[in-house]
Amino acid sequence: MQQNEHETPNLRPMRAEDIDRVLEIIYDHDEDDAATAEYTYRESGLTDKFVLVHEDDILGTTGFNAVEDTDRTYWLSWTYLDDDYQGKGYGRLMMEGLFDILQARSARKIFLTTSDYQDEEDGDIYESARAFYVALGFVEELRHKDFYAPGETMIYYGYRFPGLAEAEPVSEAEQAEEKELGEDEEPLIPGALITGISEIPETKDAYGLEWRYTQDGTYFDAAMIEKVLAKAREWNARTLFASFPSDLEAIEALLGPKGFKQHGRLVDFFEDGIDDCHWRFDFQSAPNGGAAKGKPHHGGNKKRRGKGGRR
Numbered sequence: 680m681q682q683n684e685h686e687t688p689n690l691r692p693m694r695a696e697d698i699d700r701v702l703e704i705i706y707d708h709d710e711d712d713a714a715t716a717e718y719t720y721r722e723s724g725l726t727d728k729f730v731l732v733h734e735d736d737i738l739g740t741t742g743f744n745a746v747e748d749t750d751r752t753y754w755l756s757w758t759y760l761d762d763d764y765q766g767k768g769y770g771r772l773m774m775e776g777l778f779d780i781l782q783a784r785s786a787r788k789i790f791l792t793t794s795d796y797q798d799e800e801d802g803d804i805y806e807s808a809r810a811f812y813v814a815l816g817f818v819e820e821l822r823h824k825d826f827y828a829p830g831e832t833m834i835y836y837g838y839r840f841p842g843l844a845e846a847e848p849v850s851e852a853e854q855a856e857e858k859e860l861g862e863d864e865e866p867l868i869p870g871a872l873i874t875g876i877s878e879i880p881e882t883k884d885a886y887g888l889e890w891r892y893t894q895d896g897t898y899f900d901a902a903m904i905e906k907v908l909a910k911a912r913e914w915n916a917r918t919l920f921a922s923f924p925s926d927l928e929a930i931e932a933l934l935g936p937k938g939f940k941q942h943g944r945l946v947d948f949f950e951d952g953i954d955d956c957h958w959r960f961d962f963q964s965a966p967n968g969g970a971a972k973g974k975p976h977h978g979g980n981k982k983r984r985g986k987g988g989r990r
């Protein structure tokens with residue numbers, strides 16, 4: 680860009696008074712994302728959300744969320760540029776600004792999700808976004824076919840920050856805490872228990888399996904899996920998605936025989952060497968094709984369906 684320093688747009692933290700303009704930019708491209716973004720900005724606040732500004736104008740927005748219980752892993756949040764400013768290098772400028780912020784926090788990996796949604800008028804509206812992320816160094820890691828709805832794939836991209844060979848050094852306080860646990864304490868042996876299923880937002884009849892860690896190596900059993908599959912059938916689920924850390928080695932022997940298919944992984948998601956392994960169970964289409972029992976469906980207002988990560 681041929682601009683002097685005074686004119687160069689810069690990234691600054693998003694403020695409450697920016698929300699309307701940011702929503703306008705998102706809405707222009709994706710009504711669903713704008714609705715979800717509005718809810719999230721107002722409910723969860725604007726921490727780690729940013730705007731690209733030029734003088735007093737807001738040209739675009741981006742941001743991130745830290746993923747709990749991981750070693751410095753992040754999701755990219757809504758990343759949009761005003762139509763008038765696309766294709767001029769501002770997207771790269773905005774993302775490089777974001778990467779500088781993340782690198783200052785010793786970020787290790789950042790992930791995003793997008794889709795291959797085909798708009799009736801405009802076709803593959805995320806094609807250029809996918810090319811953009813690849814140009815920035817993101818790598819496609821996983822695809823879920825028929826995720827949002829039959830025919831619409833969810834695509835995960837991951838970016839590994841360079842120059843981070845080792846995990847963050849353990850602080851003195853953490854070392855002291857570890858010592859306090861005592862030498863004869865039983866080591867924690869992670870296992871997993873299923874806690875339920877819920878419909879995945881922005882999807883049509885796709886459900887996610889919810890679970891929590893145990894600390895004594897116990898796992899859910901075959902009966903529990905049968906129970907959640909029955910519940911998902913009752914609610915007319917199309918697909919039940921699940922994901923578990925790759926170091927929970929017992930999962931494969933539990934899910935495989937019940938008809939779940941392993942479906943790729945997000946590499947080094949939890950920490951280096953521990954991936955997020957994805958599974959899915961596809962149900963036959965329900966014979967009545969119809970309404971769920973006891974579980975509300977959200978309406979079909981999806982003109983466009985957009986992505987940009989977990990927010």
Ligand SMILES: CC(C)(COP(=O)(O)OP(=O)(O)OC[C@H]1O[C@@H](n2cnc3c(N)ncnc32)[C@H](O)[C@@H]1OP(=O)(O)O)[C@@H](O)C(=O)NCCC(=O)NCCS
Pocket residue numbers: 708758759760761764765766767768769770771772792793804805806807808810811812814815985986987988
């Ligand atoms: C995606 C978006 C943020 C990209 O910003 P942008 O300013 O248009 O992109 P830039 O001009 O900075 O391009 C950066 C790089 O991406 C590449 N790129 C961008 N669009 C591309 C396309 N359609 N095909 C191929 N490469 C493309 C550019 O070639 C450039 O590569 P280079 O820097 O190595 O030369 C912006 O276009 C946008 O907001 N689009 C609509 C909303 C959207 O889809 N958001 C993403 C939701 S997942």
